[in-house]
Amino acid sequence: GQWDPKNQRPELWNLYNGRHKRGEHIRVFPISNWTELDIWQYIEREEIEIPSIYYAHRRDVIKRDGMLLAITPFLSLLPDEVPEEMLVRFRTVGDATCTGAVESPASNPAEVIIEVAAARITERGATRADDRISEAGMEDRKREGYF
Numbered sequence: 001g002q003w004d005p006k007n008q009r010p011e012l013w014n015l016y017n018g019r020h021k022r023g024e025h026i027r028v029f030p031i032s033n034w035t036e037l038d039i040w041q042y043i044e045r046e047e048i049e050i051p052s053i054y055y056a057h058r059r060d061v062i063k064r065d066g067m068l069l070a071i072t073p074f075l076s077l078l079p080d081e082v083p084e085e086m087l088v089r090f091r092t093v094g095d096a097t098c099t100g101a102v103e104s105p106a107s108n109p110a111e112v113i114i115e116v117a118a119a120r121i122t123e124r125g126a127t128r129a130d131d132r133i134s135e136a137g138m139e140d141r142k143r144e145g146y147f
Contacts, residue, residue, distance in 0.1 A: 037113065044113060055108065069097070
């Protein structure tokens with residue numbers, strides 16, 4: 001089956017929900033209370049190798065609705081949009097048509113940590129169009145079978 005958020009029992013006040021009916025799904029998020037900064041500090045401390053897309057690189061992007069979207073075969077340019085090469089990195093990775101990059105020179109975990117610590121907007125608010133449309137945008141797309 002496919003995950004349906006309305007069929008998941010509530011897990012309130014940090015209590016573990018051990019009830020599981022036949023056919024129900026269980027989701028586990030061991031780091032769900034971690035911030036983006038926590039994750040980068042962990043990456044640095046444990047010397048974890050991550051994909052280069054999370055670090056600064058030159059890429060053609062367009063500016064749309066306050067976001068920098070990478071030029072890909074999946075992105076249709078609007079008549080007034082002109083691609084521009086910029087030094088960017090991605091704070092999250094998802095559908096290229098609605099996941100934005102951020103302008104950044106950060107090329108290693110220490111530099112990303114400095115950047116994230118100074119950021120005044122979360123990665124979701126800064127780079128994901130779904131979260132600008134609706135707080136439940138991702139869940140809506142899951143229900144529609146997008147993922």
